[in-house]
Amino acid sequence: MTDQTLPYHLRERPLTIAMIAGEASGDILGAGLIRSLRRRYPRARFVGIGGDEMIAEGFHSLVPMERLSVMGLVEVLGRIRELFSIRARLLDYLFTNRPDVVIGIDSPDFTLTIERRCREAGIPTAHYVSPSVWAWRQKRIFKIAKSVDLMLTLFPFEARFYEEHNVPVAFVGHPLADRIPMEPETGRAREKLGLSPDAPMLAVLPGSRSGEVERLGTLFLEACRWIQQRRPDIQLVIPCVNREREQQVRDLVESLGVSLPVTIVRGQSREVMAASDVVLLASGTATLEAMLLKKPMVVGYRLSNFSYALVSRLVKVPHVALPNLLAREALVPELLQDDATPESLGAAVLERMENLGERKRLKEAFTELHQTLRQNADERAAEAISGLLKGRS
Numbered sequence: 001m002t003d004q005t006l007p008y009h010l011r012e013r014p015l016t017i018a019m020i021a022g023e024a025s026g027d028i029l030g031a032g033l034i035r036s037l038r039r040r041y042p043r044a045r046f047v048g049i050g051g052d053e054m055i056a057e058g059f060h061s062l063v064p065m066e067r068l069s070v071m072g073l074v075e076v077l078g079r080i081r082e083l084f085s086i087r088a089r090l091l092d093y094l095f096t097n098r099p100d101v102v103i104g105i106d107s108p109d110f111t112l113t114i115e116r117r118c119r120e121a122g123i124p125t126a127h128y129v130s131p132s133v134w135a136w137r138q139k140r141i142f143k144i145a146k147s148v149d150l151m152l153t154l155f156p157f158e159a160r161f162y163e164e165h166n167v168p169v170a171f172v173g174h175p176l177a178d179r180i181p182m183e184p185e186t187g188r189a190r191e192k193l194g195l196s197p198d199a200p201m202l203a204v205l206p207g208s209r210s211g212e213v214e215r216l217g218t219l220f221l222e223a224c225r226w227i228q229q230r231r232p233d234i235q236l237v238i239p240c241v242n243r244e245r246e247q248q249v250r251d252l253v254e255s256l257g258v259s260l261p262v263t264i265v266r267g268q269s270r271e272v273m274a275a276s277d278v279v280l281l282a283s284g285t286a287t288l289e290a291m292l293l294k295k296p297m298v299v300g301y302r303l304s305n306f307s308y309a310l311v312s313r314l315v316k317v318p319h320v321a322l323p324n325l326l327a328r329e330a331l332v333p334e335l336l337q338d339d340a341t342p343e344s345l346g347a348a349v350l351e352r353m354e355n356l357g358e359r360k361r362l363k364e365a366f367t368e369l370h371q372t373l374r375q376n377a378d379e380r381a382a383e384a385i386s387g388l389l390k391g392r393s
Contacts, residue, residue, distance in 0.1 A: 015044040015389070018099040019054070020090070020114060022068035022107030027051035029128060029381075030105050032175060034059060036382030047099070049090065062093060068110060083110065091117055101389055103128055104148075116147035124388055126150040128381060130158040141165045150388050152381050156372065157325060170384035173375025180270075180292040182370060189275035193237070193265065200353055201235040202227065203276035203295075204262075205269060205286050208241040210248065215302050216282055217252040219340060223280065223300075225260055226346035231353070236262040237276070239269040278352045280345060283320045287332070291323040292370050294363045296352035297332050300340040326369050331362060 017037060021030045031053035034046050038057070046058060051065040063086050091114060094102060102118045104111025106129040115125040127148045133140045144151065145167050153159045154174045162169035190197050204224060206216040224236050240246035246266050253260055265272065270289060273279050279290045279297040290297045299321045318324075323331050333348045335341075352358060 015041050016099040017046050018048040018102045020048045020111050021050045021105040026105035027053045030054040031057050032378035033381050036378040112147045124149050128152040172380035173377040174373040175377045177373035184293045189271045199233050199235050201276045203272045203279045204238045205281040207282040213248050222342035223345035226342045237272050238264050239272040288322045291366045294366045296362050298348040299334045300345050301336050
């Protein structure tokens with residue numbers, strides 16, 4: 001019997017868990033998973049690629065995670081040789097040291113290939129955070145099936161998709177659902193931001209990337225102007241992810257050529273949404289946060305005509321906003337492409353601002369979805385990985 005086949009408490013070599021995270025959200029997930037796994041395996045060693053959050057939990061990162069944090073096709077092409085080199089070095093390390101499991105955390109374009117190579121070499125693999133294979137490019141499921149022994153999903157509809165394709169899966173819930181209180185603290189958030197406790201408030205989130213703000217910023221601001229003309233008492237607040245986006249938004253406000261009373265803050269997007277009565281936002285993870293904060297929302301999005309025509313053919317789901325996907329019905333309006341006009345967005349916002357009965361119904365629906373996702377994700381993920389390890393020991 002080799003050391004790797006012995007029960008973990010009898011081994012000379014400690015249990016070794018390799019993790020690969022490529023961006024900040026994966027770093028946070030990895031840190032929570034390490035904490036929960038360490039309670040089960042106090043002597044375990046954690047190694048691979050991770051960021052500051054994981055390193056603070058005792059993780060050893062072979063490469064700075066920032067070297068993987070590349071956004072956009074041009075940026076990827078400019079760094080492709082370095083990324084291939086990192087992957088080759090990491091695979092060489094994994095094949096030489098043979099950890100007990102390899103866990104890729106999101107970043108599927110980088111991690112799934114590593115998982116497939118490790119699985120072919122007899123090393124158990126798991127992937128945390130499903131790619132959007134259920135929504136588009138569904139044939140990727142065959143590559144995933146060859147790459148992972150276990151998929152960990154954040155949402156129940158993802159787990160159903162993998163079950164239908166006979167890929168081992170565990171729905172673990174979403175860490176945000178664990179962290180965000182069931183009851184929003186609107187008054188406290190307004191006080192923290194220095195906003196009026198009584199005046200109606202709209203949170204405006206046109207996206208976190210330059211391209212998104214470029215496409216949606218003026219549209220959302222024109223919708224705000226349309227709303228403000230009809231509700232002069234409304235408070236308009238835009239959170240910006242960093243200094244660059246803040247300046248970009250200020251330039252867009254100035255380019256309107258009219259005075260628009262909007263408060264622009266850096267960061268604090270969750271506090272801004274918590275303080276709001278309604279949220280106007282781009283599609284994405286922010287829709288999940290708004291749902292968990294029990295806020296009525298209006299989703300608006302535009303792509304280039306070519307990109308929209310291409311995506312429309314590829315996407316296989318009826319909705320784009322996560323609350324609608326989770327509920328399997330249109331809880332929140334999705335105004336996309338030509339339907340996204342200042343007037344249509346503004347009218348949808350005012351309807352949700354003024355219809356108290358609809359706001360109450362939405363809060364009840366969002367609370368139910370919150371409870372579905374609040375599963376103690378770190379512990380559930382650790383339990384699933386523990387089951388995979390025990391099945392291979």
